[in-house]
Amino acid sequence: AQRVTQPEKLLSVFKGAPVELKCNYSYSGSPELFWYVQYSRQRLQLLLRHISRESIKGFTADLNKGETSFHLKKPFAQEEDSAMYYCALYNQAGTALIFGKGTTLSVSS
Amino acid sequence: DAGITQSPRYKITETGRQVTLMCHQTWSHSYMFWYRQDLGHGLRLIYYSAAADITDKGEVPDGYVVSRSKTENFPLTLESATRSQTSVYFCASSEPRQSYEQYFGPGTRLTVT
Numbered sequence: 001a002q003r004v005t006q007p008e009k010l011l012s013v014f015k016g017a018p019v020e021l022k023c024n025y026s027y028s029g030s031p032e033l034f035w036y037v038q039y040s041r042q043r044l045q046l047l048l049r050h051i052s053r054e055s056i057k058g059f060t061a062d063l064n065k066g067e068t069s070f071h072l073k074k075p076f077a078q079e080e081d082s083a084m085y086y087c088a089l090y091n092q093a094g095t096a097l098i099f100g101k102g103t104t105l106s107v108s109s
Numbered sequence: 110d111a112g113i114t115q116s117p118r119y120k121i122t123e124t125g126r127q128v129t130l131m132c133h134q135t136w137s138h139s140y141m142f143w144y145r146q147d148l149g150h151g152l153r154l155i156y157y158s159a160a161a162d163i164t165d166k167g168e169v170p171d172g173y174v175v176s177r178s179k180t181e182n183f184p185l186t187l188e189s190a191t192r193s194q195t196s197v198y199f200c201a202s203s204e205p206r207q208s209y210e211q212y213f214g215p216g217t218r219l220t221v222t
Contacts, residue, residue, distance in 0.1 A: 006151075009149075032209055043216065045213070049210070086152060095157065097154070098154075099153070101149065102151045
């Protein structure tokens with residue numbers, strides 16, 4: 001079965017602290033994985049795609065096939081990082097995304 | 110650059126009424142999607158369309174109907190609204206030949222009383 005699991009509903013950190021948003025997946029073969037972000041009152045937007053291996057807004061994510069994980073990390077959280085973060089996986093047919101339930105990140109000063 | 114738009118942005122309707130949510134994109138993307146966003150469930154796919162006149166069910170299609178007579182439009186109809194359909198609905202589009210990225214609309218907040 002294809003599935004994305006985000007075990008944390010809410011992650012609260014202080015400004016300047018490291019952040020790790022967890023994502024685990026279930027998939028047969030080579031997955032296409034993404035992180036999407038939704039800031040308050042804004043639409044969802046793509047943050048990262050695992051193939052690009054870019055760092056966007058200081059965030060990185062590494063695909064670990066052994067642990068079937070795609071955790072999102074940032075060494076120093078900023079208040080503007082507060083948002084809802086969704087991990088997503090392209091389905092086997094390559095036609096649609098399967099989203100996790102999302103993690104709300106709250107960064108306070 | 111209009112991108113992808115949804116209307117209405119907010120809607121309150123009564124149980125049993127029919128309501129249609131509109132989605133329009135200006136990129137000529139072949140794929141379009143409808144999701145609902147609920148606390149505790151995240152985003153769940155309702156229906157998607159790979160091209161005009163081609164639609165397919167997602168994870169939670171019951172109670173919804175879609176059509177796609179034109180590439181740029183993908184309306185979602187609730188034939189007889191129920192309280193359980195109170196949600197935020199997001200439309201998205203993508204062009205897999207160019208990129209796997211999905212572009213999302215601003216959402217429609219629907220309340221069924």
